[in-house]
Amino acid sequence: MTQLDRRAFLGAGAAIGISALPGWALAQGDGPIRIGILIPLTGATSQFGATMSQAAQLAAAEINAAGGARGRKVEVVIEDDQSNPEAAVRAARKLIDVDKVVAIGGSYASAVTSAIAPLCWESKTVLCTASGADSITKLPHQGFIFRTSPTVTLQGTRVGDFGVELGGKSMFFLGPQTPFAQSYIDIISGIFTRAGGKGAGLIYEDKKASYRSEVDQALRAKPDIIVLGGYVPDTAVVLKDLYRAGFSGKRIGFSFGVNQKLLEAVPPEVGEGAYSLVPSASLSAQAYKRLVAKMKVEALDTYSCQVYDHVNLVALALAGAPQAAVAGVTIKDQIRNVSQDTRGKVVDSAEEGLKLLAAGTRINYDGASGSLEFADNGDVKGVFFRYEQIQKAKLAVVKVA
Amino acid sequence: MLVDVIQHVLNGLIMGAVVALPALGLTLIFSVLGFVNFSIAAQMTVGAYAGWLVNSHFHWPLIPALTTAFAAAGLIGVIGDRLALVPMRRQSTAHTSLMVAIVSIALNLALENALRFGFGSDLYSYDLPIARDVRFGDIRVGPQQLNNLGIALIIAIALAAFFSATRWGKAMRAVADNPDLARLKGIDPRRLSSLATFIGMGLAGIGGALLAIDTSVDPSTGSRLLLIVFAASVVGGMTSLPGAVLGALLIGVFSEVSLSVVPPVYQSAMAFIAILVVLLARPNGLFSGASGVRK
Numbered sequence: 001m002t003q004l005d006r007r008a009f010l011g012a013g014a015a016i017g018i019s020a021l022p023g024w025a026l027a028q029g030d031g032p033i034r035i036g037i038l039i040p041l042t043g044a045t046s047q048f049g050a051t052m053s054q055a056a057q058l059a060a061a062e063i064n065a066a067g068g069a070r071g072r073k074v075e076v077v078i079e080d081d082q083s084n085p086e087a088a089v090r091a092a093r094k095l096i097d098v099d100k101v102v103a104i105g106g107s108y109a110s111a112v113t114s115a116i117a118p119l120c121w122e123s124k125t126v127l128c129t130a131s132g133a134d135s136i137t138k139l140p141h142q143g144f145i146f147r148t149s150p151t152v153t154l155q156g157t158r159v160g161d162f163g164v165e166l167g168g169k170s171m172f173f174l175g176p177q178t179p180f181a182q183s184y185i186d187i188i189s190g191i192f193t194r195a196g197g198k199g200a201g202l203i204y205e206d207k208k209a210s211y212r213s214e215v216d217q218a219l220r221a222k223p224d225i226i227v228l229g230g231y232v233p234d235t236a237v238v239l240k241d242l243y244r245a246g247f248s249g250k251r252i253g254f255s256f257g258v259n260q261k262l263l264e265a266v267p268p269e270v271g272e273g274a275y276s277l278v279p280s281a282s283l284s285a286q287a288y289k290r291l292v293a294k295m296k297v298e299a300l301d302t303y304s305c306q307v308y309d310h311v312n313l314v315a316l317a318l319a320g321a322p323q324a325a326v327a328g329v330t331i332k333d334q335i336r337n338v339s340q341d342t343r344g345k346v347v348d349s350a351e352e353g354l355k356l357l358a359a360g361t362r363i364n365y366d367g368a369s370g371s372l373e374f375a376d377n378g379d380v381k382g383v384f385f386r387y388e389q390i391q392k393a394k395l396a397v398v399k400v401a
Numbered sequence: 402m403l404v405d406v407i408q409h410v411l412n413g414l415i416m417g418a419v420v421a422l423p424a425l426g427l428t429l430i431f432s433v434l435g436f437v438n439f440s441i442a443a444q445m446t447v448g449a450y451a452g453w454l455v456n457s458h459f460h461w462p463l464i465p466a467l468t469t470a471f472a473a474a475g476l477i478g479v480i481g482d483r484l485a486l487v488p489m490r491r492q493s494t495a496h497t498s499l500m501v502a503i504v505s506i507a508l509n510l511a512l513e514n515a516l517r518f519g520f521g522s523d524l525y526s527y528d529l530p531i532a533r534d535v536r537f538g539d540i541r542v543g544p545q546q547l548n549n550l551g552i553a554l555i556i557a558i559a560l561a562a563f564f565s566a567t568r569w570g571k572a573m574r575a576v577a578d579n580p581d582l583a584r585l586k587g588i589d590p591r592r593l594s595s596l597a598t599f600i601g602m603g604l605a606g607i608g609g610a611l612l613a614i615d616t617s618v619d620p621s622t623g624s625r626l627l628l629i630v631f632a633a634s635v636v637g638g639m640t641s642l643p644g645a646v647l648g649a650l651l652i653g654v655f656s657e658v659s660l661s662v663v664p665p666v667y668q669s670a671m672a673f674i675a676i677l678v679v680l681l682a683r684p685n686g687l688f689s690g691a692s693g694v695r696k
Contacts, residue, residue: 265524
């Protein structure tokens with residue numbers, strides 16, 4: 001500092017300040033529209049992270065190929081929540097304060113979503129989430145949360161009904177501590193009790209090497225149906241311990257626990273026969289078929305489909321109100337106008353939707369994860385489910401309802 | 402009621418056996434080198450991946466896979482030690498052992514993420530037959546788990562024999578006791594540190610492979626149990642090898658038996674309460690001062 005005289009220093013400071021101005025101006029003017037995508041790329045819930053990331057980038061590429069939203073490019077900023085609410089909060093802070101995103105999409109694990117929700121509604125950033133816990137939309141979010149995944153109440157009800165349909169009389173739930181575990185126990189037990197059977201459950205720690213004792217406790221209740229509420233790592237261990245214990249009843253899991261990744265993590269005889277409840281677009285949905293073809297896979301999990309829809313919904317909402325500011329508030333007010341307007345023309349691609357909106361036509365976007373109708377509290381209505389079963393080391397669809 | 406308690410104790414012994422080997426490794430390294438090497442968790446994961454690679458690609462059975470896990474973890478442990486920890490250890494100030502321990506935490510993170518980078522976050526499974534439990538009356542026991550317990554005990558005994566009967570073992574104890582005096586006798590402390598690190602990390606590798614056989618192989622296999630491994634070592638008295646094994650078994654049994662009174666969510670909490678109680682009663686661990694590598 002001794003060689004630098006004051007004038008040189010002031011000059012350098014001014015130069016740096018001036019060169020930073022365009023960045024500041026762009027953020028409010030013609031730069032890209034940034035959508036934050038907060039997904040689990042690492043950690044216990046990271047099974048779908050890679051495909052969710054791909055789907056988000058694909059959506060942005062399609063929108064930009066169609067000319068962008070409002071003539072501006074859409075940019076997805078992808079951050080890893082590490083399957084950990086604390087890391088998620090830091091990432092959300094960065095997305096909101098540094099990247100100045102207009103919306104955050106992705107948000108998979110309910111614990112993560114619960115943690116970042118207040119940051120979003122306080123900064124008037126829209127949060128599109130793939131989480132299920134009912135408590136999320138009961139938060140005072142002032143309309144900024146849109147949930148594209150069926151609620152725990154709905155999923156629990158479907159699992160309970162399915163269990164009763166399979167002839168079960170005694171249900172036992174095994175799951176780790178999550179915002180929804182106790183809800184599942186209560187809902188599914190209620191269904192079994194009303195059907196003349198009984199239900200119970202226990203909550204275990206999620207990082208254990210063996211669930212022998214928990215399985216012992218479960219089997220003491222002599223269940224014929226065991227519901228698995230965990231994510232893939234702990235479900236893999238529970239299934240192995242159930243196999244070792246010689247449990248011969250039926251096992252039902254959810255798509256975040258019993259899925260293709262679980263299949264690869266356990267030997268075939270361990271997973272054979274386990275059922276999974278998978279939220280699904282109706283199988284004939286064009287958006288789903290096109291997405292699956294573009295990603296060159298046979299089938300795509302609902303969460304990646306939802307992230308794809310999150311990006312599209314945000315872009316379409318902004319394009320649908322070309323006079324309003326590019327901000328979360330606009331998206332919040334406009335999403336339902338582009339996703340569930342009964343007078344709108346049904347479209348299933350962002351490209352078509354953007355074209356029609358530019359021509360002043362109303363649209364009704366039906367996405368890859370479903371027809372995307374949101375209730376007042378942000379929950380999605382009218383979700384289909386696929387019931388799948390592990391048969392001979394592959395997931396086979398047993399029914400769709 | 403009694404049957405339940407016996408089942409819990411059995412489950413606890415089996416759970417403790419998985420943690421016993423890494424705890425042994427940690428104690429060994431602490432005894433000879435004087436610092437806590439937290440990268441033991443990453444070495445567990447390295448062992449798990451190494452064993453999985455030869456098992457799923459070359460279809461090697463259990464014992465060769467475990468040997469590979471031992472060798473791979475030991476080797477990478479020594480390399481990591483040389484690269485990251487030896488330069489820190491060369492400066493001897495009052496806080497060296499704490500600083501080296503902290504660098505070992507960084508090494509742990511680096512190794513774990515290198516594995517994540519190389520293998521991805523997916524879970525993999527060993528290609529070994531899963532056996533159903535054997536029943537003795539109302540008591541259930543898994544053959545694979547009994548195997549693990551047996552392997553842990555055999556290795557512990559072999560290690561004890563190594564230290565009391567062989568030249569290398571005695572030399573290691575000498576270095577642990579008084580490095581300068583050992584140098585006077587012509588023993589090279591650096592060679593011995595490498596050997597101690599190799600054996601210690603190799604043990605962690607075997608522990609990690611056994612753990613992965615029961616659960617699955619993924620980058621966090623080892624780090625999930627780091628705290629329990631460390632706690633087992635501390636409870637046993639950080640310089641006592643039998644203590645490490647006993648500490649691990651004790652923690653396992655206590656956390657399993659506590660399941661009959663508290664809900665399973667609090668299991669880890671119970672384990673740490675046990676550790677608290679033990680340390681309040683005997684601050685240096687259960688066996689410090691008893692037979693071990695260092696008095």
